[in-house]
Amino acid sequence: MKLPVGIFVFFILWLQATALVVPYPCHEPGLEKKNEHHHLEPCATELYRELQEQRHPWVKTLREEIELQTSLFLKNAQQADLVSEEIIVIPVVVHILYNPNTPAQNISDQQVRNQIALLNRDFARQNPDTVNTPAEFREVASDTRIRFELAHRDPAGNPSTGITRTPTSVMAFSVSADNAKFDNTGGKSIWNRDDYMNIWVCNIEANVIGYAQYPGGPAQTDGIVISFMRFGAPSAGNPQQNIGRTLVHEVGHWLNLLHTWGDESTCGASDFVADTPEQESPYYGCPLHPQESCGSNDMFMNYMDYTDDHCMNIFTLGQVGRMRATLNTFRSPLKTSEALLSPDPFSFFCEDLNNVLLFSNLEIFPLEAGGYATGNNFAGDRAKARFFSNHQGYEFITDGAVKFGVIAGSSGQVKAAIWNLHPGSNRPANPPVATVAITWSKIVQDVAAGRVTHFEFEAPVPVSGGFFAGVILPDKPGDTLAIFGSRITTQVPAWEQWADGTWHNFEEGWQGEYNIDLAIFPRACAAKKPVPSNKAKIVVGPVPIRSFFNLFIDGFDPYEVINISITDLTGKEVFKRFGIPFQTMLTFELGNVMPTGIYFFQVFSASNHVIKKIIVVRDP
Numbered sequence: 001m002k003l004p005v006g007i008f009v010f011f012i013l014w015l016q017a018t019a020l021v022v023p024y025p026c027h028e029p030g031l032e033k034k035n036e037h038h039h040l041e042p043c044a045t046e047l048y049r050e051l052q053e054q055r056h057p058w059v060k061t062l063r064e065e066i067e068l069q070t071s072l073f074l075k076n077a078q079q080a081d082l083v084s085e086e087i088i089v090i091p092v093v094v095h096i097l098y099n100p101n102t103p104a105q106n107i108s109d110q111q112v113r114n115q116i117a118l119l120n121r122d123f124a125r126q127n128p129d130t131v132n133t134p135a136e137f138r139e140v141a142s143d144t145r146i147r148f149e150l151a152h153r154d155p156a157g158n159p160s161t162g163i164t165r166t167p168t169s170v171m172a173f174s175v176s177a178d179n180a181k182f183d184n185t186g187g188k189s190i191w192n193r194d195d196y197m198n199i200w201v202c203n204i205e206a207n208v209i210g211y212a213q214y215p216g217g218p219a220q221t222d223g224i225v226i227s228f229m230r231f232g233a234p235s236a237g238n239p240q241q242n243i244g245r246t247l248v249h250e251v252g253h254w255l256n257l258l259h260t261w262g263d264e265s266t267c268g269a270s271d272f273v274a275d276t277p278e279q280e281s282p283y284y285g286c287p288l289h290p291q292e293s294c295g296s297n298d299m300f301m302n303y304m305d306y307t308d309d310h311c312m313n314i315f316t317l318g319q320v321g322r323m324r325a326t327l328n329t330f331r332s333p334l335k336t337s338e339a340l341l342s343p344d345p346f347s348f349f350c351e352d353l354n355n356v357l358l359f360s361n362l363e364i365f366p367l368e369a370g371g372y373a374t375g376n377n378f379a380g381d382r383a384k385a386r387f388f389s390n391h392q393g394y395e396f397i398t399d400g401a402v403k404f405g406v407i408a409g410s411s412g413q414v415k416a417a418i419w420n421l422h423p424g425s426n427r428p429a430n431p432p433v434a435t436v437a438i439t440w441s442k443i444v445q446d447v448a449a450g451r452v453t454h455f456e457f458e459a460p461v462p463v464s465g466g467f468f469a470g471v472i473l474p475d476k477p478g479d480t481l482a483i484f485g486s487r488i489t490t491q492v493p494a495w496e497q498w499a500d501g502t503w504h505n506f507e508e509g510w511q512g513e514y515n516i517d518l519a520i521f522p523r524a525c526a527a528k529k530p531v532p533s534n535k536a537k538i539v540v541g542p543v544p545i546r547s548f549f550n551l552f553i554d555g556f557d558p559y560e561v562i563n564i565s566i567t568d569l570t571g572k573e574v575f576k577r578f579g580i581p582f583q584t585m586l587t588f589e590l591g592n593v594m595p596t597g598i599y600f601f602q603v604f605s606a607s608n609h610v611i612k613k614i615i616v617v618r619d620p
Contacts, residue, residue, distance in 0.1 A: 043306065045253045046263050048211045051176060052218070062216040066330050067272075070256065073325040087598040087615060088327050090197050091151045091339035092116060095164045095188040096228075097180055097202035099171060104228070104445065105203055108454030110401040110521065111232035112150070112163055112201075113352055118233055118244035119148050119251065122303070128359075129313045134289045137299055140275040140316040144323060146255075147598065148197070151339040155191050164188055172205040173225070180204075181221050190220055194333035197254065198223030199247070201231045210246050212253040215330040224250045232451070242450075245309040252304050252315075255323040255331070260304050267294035273318035276302060286311035340600075341611055350398070350525040351572045353388055353469075357519055358452075362484040364405035365514055372406060373506070373514045375482030376473050380499035384483055385419060385428055385470025386520045387493045390463060392573050394524035397434075397463060399456035402471055403519035406482035407447050411440035412474025414481060416455040418522070419468040427503040428468040428495060434461040435472065443481070452521070460525070468495065469522040485516035494518045526573075536608040540601055545616045551586045556608050558582045565602045566594070566614075574599065590616070 053060045094112050098105035121127050125143045133141050150162025170179065170186035179185035180200045190198050200223065204210075209227040230246040262269030265281040280293035283300035286308045290297040299305070303312050304319070315323075327335065364372055371377025374384060397418055415435040419428035436457050446453040473481055485494065492515045494506040506514050536555035556562065562582055566575035574593050580586065582605075594616050601614045 043210070043249060043253075043259070045211050045214070045250065046259075048175065049214055049217070052213070052221075056218060059217055063214065066216050066256070066326075069329040070272075070322060070325045073329055074321055087145045087147055088324070088335060089147045089149055089340065089598055089613070090327075090334055091162075091195060091337050092148050093151050093154075093160075093162050093164065093191050093196045093198055093339075095166065095180075095198065095200045097166050097168050097170070097173065097187055097200060098228070099169065099203065100167050102203070103442075104449075106165065107201060107228055107231060108401065108452070109161065109163055109399065109523075110352065110355075110452050110454050114355070114358065114452075115232040115244050115247060116148055116150060117355070119247055122245065122248045123147065123251075123315070125315070127313060129310070132311075133301065133314050134297075136297065137301075137314060137316075140318070141314045142317045142320045144315055144320045146323060146327070148251075149340055151191075151196055152341060153339055155195065168202075172203045173200075174205050175208055175211060175225075178221050180225055181223070190223060193219055193222040195337040195339045197251075197334070200225045201228050203228060210250050212250040214253060215256050215326055224254055226250065243309045245303065245312050248303050248312070252319070252323070256326040257304050257319055257322060259306075260299060260302050271304070273316065273322060275316045275318040276304075282306040284308075350523055351392070351394070352400075353522050353524055354386065354517070354519075355521045357486055357517055357521075358403070360486040360517075362403065362405070362486055362519060363516075364482045365485060365516065371480065372482035373510060374485045374494075374516070374518060375406065376480045381473065381496050382475070382499065382501070383417070383470055383472045383497040384518060385417070385468040385495045385497075385503075386518045387421075387426075387466060387468050387495060388522065388524070389466050390524070392524075393526055394463060395526045396460035397457065397467075397469065397522050397524055398460050399454065400469060400520070400522035401452040401454045402438075402521070403452045403484045404443055404447050404481060405484045406480060407440070407443050408481075409474070409476065409479035412476040412479035412481070414438045414440065414443065414474055415472040417470055417472050418457075418461045418463070419470070420463070421466040421468070426505075428497070430501065430503075432472075438471075440474075452519075463524070469520050470495070470518070471520070484519040485514075486519070488515060488517050492516070536603075536610050538601075538603050538610045538612055540612060540614050545590070545614055548587060548589050549614075551588070551603070553582075553584055553586070553603065556582060556603075556605055561605060562586075563604050564588075565604075567600050567602070568594075568597060 096107060123144045123146050125141060130141070151160050152162070154160040166188045168186040173180040173187065177185070180187040180202050181190055183189045187202075188200065202225070204225060204227050209230045210225060212224045213222050224247070226247055231244070233243040258271040259282065260271055260276045261279040261281055262271045267278060267280050276299055277296045278294040279298045283291065283298065283305050284307065287300055291300055292298065299314070300307050301311055301313050303315055305312070365374050366372055367377055369378040400416065402416065415437055417432035417435045419430070419432045422429035434457055436455050438453060438455050443453050471481075471483060492505055492507040494516055495503055496506065496509055497503050506516060538554070539552040541550050551564070553562065562580040563578045564576060564580070565573055567573050575590070577588065596617050599614050599616060601612045603610050
């Protein structure tokens with residue numbers, strides 16, 4: 001919306017007094033509560049704010065002070081910040097609250113990690129549907145230079161995946177009571193908001209799908225609550241909101257963005273952002289452009305409108321400035337959080353291998369002769385597996401996921417498995433080194449919901465060099481199972497075990513007809529064992545790094561060799577140099593291994609360990 005003339009005007013969302021008893025933010029279709037345009041109100045974070053202001057009058061005063069801070073920041077530092085290459089990384093903890101009688105509420109780690117990947121994709125404007133942004137708005141569309149990463153340590157400094165799980169007897173959590181956020185009410189108490197963005201994933205009353213706390217509310221409730229049916233992609237809920245953008249919208253609120261129409265269904269209201277056109281009211285579904293109100297075309301595809309997930313695709317420069325202002329004022333402590341540093345003295349780096357395939361064109365490859373190339377078929381195939389070269393040097397497999405596309409028959413036996421590379425050949429070595437059963441009913445539910453099926457080994461499975469991860473298929477007559485795959489033109493990593501027990505590459509076995517990759521995603525980890533030091537320091541330059549970097553070292557033992565490891569935000573190691581004789585300054589060429597982004601730079605020896613965030617900016 002266009003910025004109004006005059007002093008700050010604080011928004012009050014239209015609300016009847018009786019509605020304060022049971023608010024319904026972020027409704028699913030099917031409820032009776034509708035706005036004046038006879039649509040359901042998909043988000044009512046504003047209603048939640050009004051509840052807080054009634055219970056805690058100081059919240060409104062603090063919100064007004066925050067708005068003044070935001071205005072001053074944008075006035076005095078906007079230009080410097082907008083051209084800055086700084087990427088702000090926010091540590092995230094996801095609290096999963098589940099009732100044991102409803103297993104679907106206990107979403108998998110893979111689903112959580114998928115949601116974080118989608119959040120980063122949209123905030124980086126790397127989403128493939130940016131092509132749908134109308135030409136008239138593309139000049140103001142922007143990467144936010146804000147990223148999100150699951151925490152590596154908990155508030156006590158212990159190792160953490162950034163995911164907590166709490167079984168609860170609560171059937172549905174109340175918005176007005178906010179009971180998802182407290183241990184003593186069946187929820188999970190917040191981790192310090194100055195160190196983490198807290199997200200609670202649970203079942204919420206009255207089909208609510210999510211709400212957020214604006215900056216300035218009570219510290220013990222500061223975060224975002226999302227329905228388990230709207231978290232990740234594909235999620236289990238309505239297909240119109242199933243690619244993770246409920247969280248994108250709510251994070252916008254948490255970073256102080258208002259709805260694009262200013263939460264007053266009239267021209268003249270403001271969202272305090274200059275480059276979002278003035279708009280009379282929200283949009284629903286996925287309308288065709290252009291749509292006009294208030295004398296200009298509306299930006300209904302903005303993440304802060306109410307359109308379907310598949311219709312949203314843009315944050316503007318003005319919205320980016322407002323969010324970054326928040327991260328430089330009220331939420332600035334997050335920038336110095338240590339939640340992303342791996343706990344010492346043992347550091348574990350993990351990666352979900354092959355998960356980029358989830359964003360590819362997935363198929364199930366049925367065969368004319370019966371069955372599927374990627375599953376049970378007329379030839380009696382026993383197993384399907386994918387090869388992982390493991391050039392990163394991962395040391396063990398903890399868990400993983402498979403995306404199945406077909407399941408039919410009765411409850412057959414299915415197992416996830418890891419095979420070593422056969423000595424002297426490129427085939428899997430029989431038997432598998434580890435297996436774990438995947439329940440038939442779990443696969444049925446996941447296939448119906450369009451989500452991946454998670455598995456977890458009883459103990460970490462050691463790997464050395466290349467390995468295979470895959471599925472041992474059911475052998476009961478009439479049972480059929482098939483894994484999703486995607487056609488590729490590079491070296492084929494998919495393998496299958498025939499009825500006679502021998503292994504064959506798909507390119508060989510299907511004579512080039514099915515050159516595919518399989519939707520199999522093991523989680524691989526490696527351990528680093530440096531000892532931290534308070535005296536050791538490093539300086540990396542220039543800032544930002546482009547084609548090379550200089551490393552200045554101080555406080556390390558000159559008789560010990562230096563090791564360098566650079567990992568990206570997913571924990572994947574992208575650069576390493578081990579066993580370097582000690583020098584106070586070293587220079588390295590990057591080559592093509594590190595695209596533009598933020599990385600963690602680690603220098604360690606036998607007695608010292610230093611971690612530093614670095615920014616790499618590559619020339620176009």
